[in-house]
Amino acid sequence: MAKQFRREEVKQHNDNQKSWIVIHNSVFDVTPFLNEHPGGEEVLLEQAGRDGSEAFEDVGHSSDARELMMKYKIGEIVESERKPIKDKTNTWSSSDDSCSTQSSLKGWILPITIGILATLIYRYYFQSH
Numbered sequence: 772m773a774k775q776f777r778r779e780e781v782k783q784h785n786d787n788q789k790s791w792i793v794i795h796n797s798v799f800d801v802t803p804f805l806n807e808h809p810g811g812e813e814v815l816l817e818q819a820g821r822d823g824s825e826a827f828e829d830v831g832h833s834s835d836a837r838e839l840m841m842k843y844k845i846g847e848i849v850e851s852e853r854k855p856i857k858d859k860t861n862t863w864s865s866s867d868d869s870c871s872t873q874s875s876l877k878g879w880i881l882p883i884t885i886g887i888l889a890t891l892i893y894r895y896y897f898q899s900h
């Protein structure tokens with residue numbers, strides 16, 4: 772089982788000597804990564820000692836970045852202090868998202884078009900006979 776940390780403990784590691792960041796309830800020691808982070812060390816230091824899940828997701832990190840971060844994982848947040856993880860891969864299809872309004876619109880357009888076409892064909896057929 773991964774080592775368990777309390778948020779209070781992560782909080783103490785908030786400078787460039789010891790930078791721990793919580794992302795999705797996992798604890799990362801990014802101290803050796805500060806200099807290598809393509810997004811710069813400032814943004815990591817800003818999140819050091821804190822929960823950087825939202826900041827991390829806002830950037831839209833690549834799957835490469837997600838793989839790379841596992842190198843720096845040192846443990847997890849204790850069960851009682853975990854937060855629900857917002858699943859970014861699914862947010863675009865969640866019900867309160869504008870994209871889903873679009874897709875439900877698409878769901879309407881097809882039957883309506885078929886309905887109109889059927890009416891036109893029906894009318895044309897009866898007019899010409």
Ligand code: HEM
Pocket residue numbers: 792799801808809810811814815818823826827830831832833834835836837839840841843
């Ligand atoms: C262990 C944790 C992290 C790893 C391994 C990591 C890795 C990376 C990598 C590989 C990139 C290059 C672009 C990509 O592949 O997505 C990147 C870009 C970036 N990261 Fe991180 N990152 C981490 C945490 C964070 C956090 C907590 C923030 C907070 C805001 C952050 C902010 C950024 C920014 C602003 C960029 C630049 C995006 C751009 O120029 O388009 N990263 N990161």
